Amino acid sequence: MEIFLYAFSVMYSPGPVNVMGLNAGLTGQVRRTLGFFMGVGCAMFTLLLLFGYTGEALLSRSALPYLALVGGLYTLYLAFKVFTSHVVLPGKTEQVWPAEKPLTFWNGFLIQALNPKGMMVVLPITTVMFPAAHITGVTIAVVSMMIALGGAGAPGSYSLLGAVLGRRITKDAYFNLFNRLMGCVLAVCAALMLHDFWIHV
Secondary structure: OOHHHHHHHOOHHHHHHHHHHHHHHHHOOOOHHHHHHHHHHHHHHHHHHHHHHHHHOOOOOOHHHHHHHHHHHHHHHHHHHHHHHOHHHHHHHOOOOOOOOOOOOOHHHHHHHOHHHHHHHHHHHHHHHHHOOOOOOOOHHHHHHHHHHHHHHHHHHHHHHHHHHHHHHOOOOHHHHHHHHHHHHHHHHHHHHHHHHHHHH
């Protein structure tokens, strides 16, 4: 039980993945970004399986700062894309983040795989909690799948929240302001990741 409580508390707190989900909801792209949520869940499942069966053999804690560097740079790129996007409400020429390139499965997979926050979920669960709870064999895959579903649901729930808020907003300028704010929040997330790299390298 403590495994799921720990995973839930980390995965559902604000972070780059959830901010992207919130922004998708605000700009009316919930359905178009289902692949993004699936990518987040698949990344979590892959990481949990890899480290669940191999422990820390594949990635030592000394490599985490470099993961933070790559993840920070990728998040900074996403922050730029969100900040510079432009929204025009239906009835006009509609364009969102940008319209021809919505968030994809691979966007979700990469941002979650490179997210140090994701590793904060995976490493303690696989190296400490799984052995303590005597979770081995096929049970690792079953529990990993349940956690991964929760991982996909985190940005999904933020996206639904954004969709509810977005329906109450009627002016283009508000959506564009939200894009700027979400871009700034993502930039802060990227800065925190890069700070983790700087202090641990």
